Amino acid sequence: MTGRLETRRLGTVGYQDALDLQAQLVEERRRGQIPDLLLFLEHPPVITLGVKTRNNRTNIVATDAQLMESGVAVFETGRGGDVTYHGPGQLVGYPIFDLNPDRRDVHRYVRDIEQALIDAVAAFGISADRVEGLTGIWAGNDKLAAIGVRISRWITSHGFALNVSTNLAHFDLIVPCGIQGRGVTSIEQLVGHPVPMADVETAVEAAFRAVFE
Amino acid sequence: MASEVLMPQMGESIAEGTIVRWIKNVGDAVDRDEPLFEISTDKVDAEIPSPAAGVVLEIHVKEGETVPVNSVVALIGAAGEKSESSKSSKSSKESKESKGSEGSKGSEPSKPEAPAPVAAPTAPAPASSSGAVEDLRRTKSSPVVRKIAAEHGIDFTRLEGTGISGRVTKKDILAHLESPASAEASAGSPASDAAAPQTAKRAPASALQVPAFKPGENVRLEKMSVMRKKIAEHMVHSMHTSPHVYSVYEVDFQRIATLREKLKGEYDAAGAKLTFTSFIAAATVDAIRAFPLINASLDGDNIVYKRDINLGIAVALENGLLVPVIRNADERNLLGLSRAIADLASRARSKKLNPEEVQGGTFTITNPGIFGALYGLPIINQPQVAILGVGSIDKRPVVIDDAIAIHPVCHLTLGYDHRLIDGAEAGKFLAYLKERLEQFEV
Numbered sequence: 001m002t003g004r005l006e007t008r009r010l011g012t013v014g015y016q017d018a019l020d021l022q023a024q025l026v027e028e029r030r031r032g033q034i035p036d037l038l039l040f041l042e043h044p045p046v047i048t049l050g051v052k053t054r055n056n057r058t059n060i061v062a063t064d065a066q067l068m069e070s071g072v073a074v075f076e077t078g079r080g081g082d083v084t085y086h087g088p089g090q091l092v093g094y095p096i097f098d099l100n101p102d103r104r105d106v107h108r109y110v111r112d113i114e115q116a117l118i119d120a121v122a123a124f125g126i127s128a129d130r131v132e133g134l135t136g137i138w139a140g141n142d143k144l145a146a147i148g149v150r151i152s153r154w155i156t157s158h159g160f161a162l163n164v165s166t167n168l169a170h171f172d173l174i175v176p177c178g179i180q181g182r183g184v185t186s187i188e189q190l191v192g193h194p195v196p197m198a199d200v201e202t203a204v205e206a207a208f209r210a211v212f213e
Numbered sequence: 214m215a216s217e218v219l220m221p222q223m224g225e226s227i228a229e230g231t232i233v234r235w236i237k238n239v240g241d242a243v244d245r246d247e248p249l250f251e252i253s254t255d256k257v258d259a260e261i262p263s264p265a266a267g268v269v270l271e272i273h274v275k276e277g278e279t280v281p282v283n284s285v286v287a288l289i290g291a292a293g294e295k296s297e298s299s300k301s302s303k304s305s306k307e308s309k310e311s312k313g314s315e316g317s318k319g320s321e322p323s324k325p326e327a328p329a330p331v332a333a334p335t336a337p338a339p340a341s342s343s344g345a346v347e348d349l350r351r352t353k354s355s356p357v358v359r360k361i362a363a364e365h366g367i368d369f370t371r372l373e374g375t376g377i378s379g380r381v382t383k384k385d386i387l388a389h390l391e392s393p394a395s396a397e398a399s400a401g402s403p404a405s406d407a408a409a410p411q412t413a414k415r416a417p418a419s420a421l422q423v424p425a426f427k428p429g430e431n432v433r434l435e436k437m438s439v440m441r442k443k444i445a446e447h448m449v450h451s452m453h454t455s456p457h458v459y460s461v462y463e464v465d466f467q468r469i470a471t472l473r474e475k476l477k478g479e480y481d482a483a484g485a486k487l488t489f490t491s492f493i494a495a496a497t498v499d500a501i502r503a504f505p506l507i508n509a510s511l512d513g514d515n516i517v518y519k520r521d522i523n524l525g526i527a528v529a530l531e532n533g534l535l536v537p538v539i540r541n542a543d544e545r546n547l548l549g550l551s552r553a554i555a556d557l558a559s560r561a562r563s564k565k566l567n568p569e570e571v572q573g574g575t576f577t578i579t580n581p582g583i584f585g586a587l588y589g590l591p592i593i594n595q596p597q598v599a600i601l602g603v604g605s606i607d608k609r610p611v612v613i614d615d616a617i618a619i620h621p622v623c624h625l626t627l628g629y630d631h632r633l634i635d636g637a638e639a640g641k642f643l644a645y646l647k648e649r650l651e652q653f654e655v
Binding site: 106107110133 | 223258435
């Protein structure tokens with residue numbers, strides 16, 4: 001489907017509020033009341049767990065006390081993937097897309113998101129790539145963006161988290177995505193100077209339009 | 214009437230799904246399109262709606278289990294309807310239903326097997342009840358079990374099942390296959406000569422087999438692509454067939470690099486790309502002409518000398534590799550080889566090769582150096598008997614007339630089948646090839 005794609009830049013939104021908003025938008029998208037939507041936002045510091053790890057916190061390495069102290073909340077969500085961290089300086093993108101009737105392929109959808117992000121960071125001179133078997137985009141050995149997707153009746157929610165100027169120390173609280181032996185990085189760390197969030201949003205929006213429209 | 218809930222196909226390349234959560238449990242009422250369960254593949258979790266309204270009668274796949282797409286994961290029926298497998302005698306409506314699905318499977322249960330005259334239910338009276346149980350096991354066992362049974366020629370209706378009402382589960386049939394008794398039974402009598410060494414081979418292999426992962430480990434399963442499977446089969450077959458030996462020669466590419474610089478413009482104008490591979494292919498064809506054993510095959514006790522030189526060039530693809538073949542490479546000059554290599558490589562990458570263009574090769578050149586390897590130790594492309602590996606071409610200090618010069622240097626490896634080719638022959642071939650390249654004449 002090559003349809004209209006609308007973006008909404010929401011600023012900082014609490015994790016629970018974002019969950020509620022997504023649930024509402026998924027329903028509206030299903031009824032055809034809204035077009036395909038791409039939400040841009042940032043979350044206050046939070047660690048989230050995917051469906052498979054709801055009852056297994058082995059990939060959170062911090063103690064509850066450490067979490068309290070660093071002001072990081074923990075959420076159990078309905079998205080795919082393992083544990084991840086969200087926080088200020090990280091561009092979170094939630095596409096609310098209807099994959100019906102001709103884009104019903106979850107692998108393709110995830111690969112498309114990866115492609116859009118690879119294209120977007122290329123605008124900042126970053127050469128990121130896929131790693132076979134490890135969803136997300138990587139700069140060398142370090143993860144630049146994480147992906148975790150939920151699909152309900154082929155309407156998508158959740159999405160990606162791209163590190164722009166994220167406090168990377170907060171990732172030490174977890175084993176990102178349950179993948180041992182790899183690190184995390186950010187656009188700022190890779191280019192060596194701060195990059196405005198709005199510029200990244202613009203680049204990602206353009207890349208999503210190129211890939212999905 | 215109960216309707217089956219199937220594991221949905223979530224994408225072209227997706228062969229199975231893992232159930233992460235049942236939203237409804239046995240006995241729960243569910244509306245059509247109401248979320249019934251959640252599945253997970255890769256980094257995607259999906260909520261699957263119920264295909265029908267009713268009550269969940271049975272759940273066949275537990276949370277955390279992975280099953281192939283289109284497997285029956287649950288049954289949904291009318292409220293109060295008894296689940297079929299909880300009764301040994303079935304209503305006429307239900308038995309008609311199961312007959313239908315059995316009929317479509319044809320004569321599957323009567324696969325070749327060890328003779329079992331006694332076990333066959335012949336008496337008319339008890340047949341109906343024991344037949345019904347067998348029917349039930351047959352029709353209610355999962356497609357995975359049916360497939361495994363068909364592959365191994367097992368009548369699984371005669372196995373003891375540990376599933377619901379004696380249903381044979383995947384675990385049961387795998388346990389049966391691993392038991393030594395089944396190896397004999399499924400090998401059967403007719404081809405026992407051929408089957409005997411096979412089972413003998415299988416036994417120690419499975420004894421040494423270390424599982425790739427344990428249940429509950431943090432892994433992701435992905436079906437091998439057709440190409441991947443073919444490559445795997447081919448490589449194992451080749452290593453089993455040919456005792457591989459390798460020789461590596463260092464070749465000075467100074468002259469080739471100079472020639473390439475000089476001729477590049479001319480070739481570009483002619484619409485051809487002059488690469489180092491073009492030169493190597495041309496020199497290799499010459500060397501094969503001088504040493505025809507390198508271009509041979511083994512057929513039993515016969516050595517098959519091939520008059521055509523069909524040169525395979527390995528091309529790396531995103532998830533595998535292909536070896537397109539330049540037929541009658543000896544009839545082409547440097548320009549013709551350059552064109553053919555560029556054409557085949559680009560069509561291999563865009564998947565536009567005809568099947569015959571990857572067949573009939575008599576010798577293969579592969580280029581591990583593309584990725585920077587100093588040299589590679591490639592596996593022979595059967596039924597060929599030798600393969601040339603081209604290492605990276607890098608500038609290095611070389612000694613010429615007791616002086617040090619900086620020249621581009623390449624390591625060429627010949628992998629060869631020692632059944633047919635001895636080190637002396639391989640050495641002579643490589644020395645000839647080296648000389649051809651270092652003194653290349655256009």
